[in-house]
Amino acid sequence: YLTHAQLASEILSEGIRFPHFLWHVLVVAVHTAAPWLSWMDAAQGVVVVSYGLQGAALAWVIATHVGSPRHVSHLFGVVLLTLLFVTAAPVTILTWREEAFYFGYLNMESYASPTHALLKPLALVTFVLTCNGFSDRANRRDGIVLASTSVLSALAKPSLTICLLPAAVAVSAWRWLRGQRQSIEYLALALVTPSALVVAWQYWLYFGQEGSRIMFAPLLVMGYYANGLAAKFVMSILLPLTVLLVYRREALRDPAIQLAWLQFALAASYTYLLAESREPLAGNFAWTGQIATYLLFVTSAVFALGRQTRSLGTVVCVVAFAFHVISGIIFFLYPFDWGRVPPA
Numbered sequence: 001y002l003t004h005a006q007l008a009s010e011i012l013s014e015g016i017r018f019p020h021f022l023w024h025v026l027v028v029a030v031h032t033a034a035p036w037l038s039w040m041d042a043a044q045g046v047v048v049v050s051y052g053l054q055g056a057a058l059a060w061v062i063a064t065h066v067g068s069p070r071h072v073s074h075l076f077g078v079v080l081l082t083l084l085f086v087t088a089a090p091v092t093i094l095t096w097r098e099e100a101f102y103f104g105y106l107n108m109e110s111y112a113s114p115t116h117a118l119l120k121p122l123a124l125v126t127f128v129l130t131c132n133g134f135s136d137r138a139n140r141r142d143g144i145v146l147a148s149t150s151v152l153s154a155l156a157k158p159s160l161t162i163c164l165l166p167a168a169v170a171v172s173a174w175r176w177l178r179g180q181r182q183s184i185e186y187l188a189l190a191l192v193t194p195s196a197l198v199v200a201w202q203y204w205l206y207f208g209q210e211g212s213r214i215m216f217a218p219l220l221v222m223g224y225y226a227n228g229l230a231a232k233f234v235m236s237i238l239l240p241l242t243v244l245l246v247y248r249r250e251a252l253r254d255p256a257i258q259l260a261w262l263q264f265a266l267a268a269s270y271t272y273l274l275a276e277s278r279e280p281l282a283g284n285f286a287w288t289g290q291i292a293t294y295l296l297f298v299t300s301a302v303f304a305l306g307r308q309t310r311s312l313g314t315v316v317c318v319v320a321f322a323f324h325v326i327s328g329i330i331f332f333l334y335p336f337d338w339g340r341v342p343p344a
Contacts, residue, residue: 006039019158027046050114054120056121058085063078089105090232095339102339105236133187142190150191163292168259171259225339238320239317264292271288
């Protein structure tokens with residue numbers, strides 16, 4: 001947090017010099033409105049609000065796609081699920097004895113990146129409203145909100161945009177070829193156009209002006225920080241894989257599942273195959289894998305919740321979900337146990 005808080009303080013004297021500045025501008029606004037707060041206090045305040053917004057966005061998703069609470073007990077159920085969703089992490093049972101809960105996994109939360117914390121609620125809203133474009137739920141109000149959140153999410157951290165944008169275009173093209181319903185105008189005006197313009201500007205500013213470039217470097221980053229990557233990859237998406245196996249054809253026909261999996265495939269490719277020539281081990285493309293894993297997890301869990309029955313498949317999904325939550329609670333209690341970089 002200290003590095004980002006310092007960058008926020010420099011905005012007042014040097015202006016905005018980097019392309020993902022939304023969190024930093026919010027910190028400046030808080031510090032300006034409450035000058036008695038230190039820069040770190042202002043930074044932590046924005047992060048706390050970000051987590052609160054994430055919880056509100058998750059509650060909205062659950063109530064909208066699973067069922068609105070009709071009784072007090074239902075409301076408590078939504079709150080509990082929201083807390084579990086926020087806490088869930090990759091299933092780290094393979095490395096519990098090593099106390100290694102982060103390196104090598106596609107984590108949904110690092111507890112170390114304030115910009116990622118801000119991105120998550122914006123990403124949730126952007127993803128859900130994008131999915132509306134593949135149904136008859138698209139409307140002008142949602143289009144305005146989607147255009148706004150797609151721009152804001154890119155300005156918070158472009159990790160979502162660089163995988164959601166091509167995935168949405170691909171799903172839209174597939175549905176058009178099959179004659180399936182969608183609103184191309186909604187997607188083009190609310191998602192594709194604003195997202196493409198912002199990302200193009202960010203690419204020009206970061207890679208064009210700063211002299212960095214994208215490198216094809218398979219496992220350079222992920223392989224440096226951890227070993228056993230194949231098993232950790234599977235355990236990172238245990239619930240989504242379980243839901244896909246249990247519901248198979250029904251899941252594959254769902255546009256939200258289609259978009260989430262394609263987005264995840266692109267993001268995982270970026271994470272494992274790409275690096276930046278400037279500070280390649282910084283692993284900036286790994287944030288794309290993290291946000292895509294988070295959205296895939298939420299989408300899969302919500303899909304399964306809407307189809308729960310007294311069947312073995314439901315039990316298997318619940319067990320997989322429980323493993324993610326237990327691993328998340330352990331990581332929440334020991335957030336600094338990321339693991340050790342293995343010797344070369």
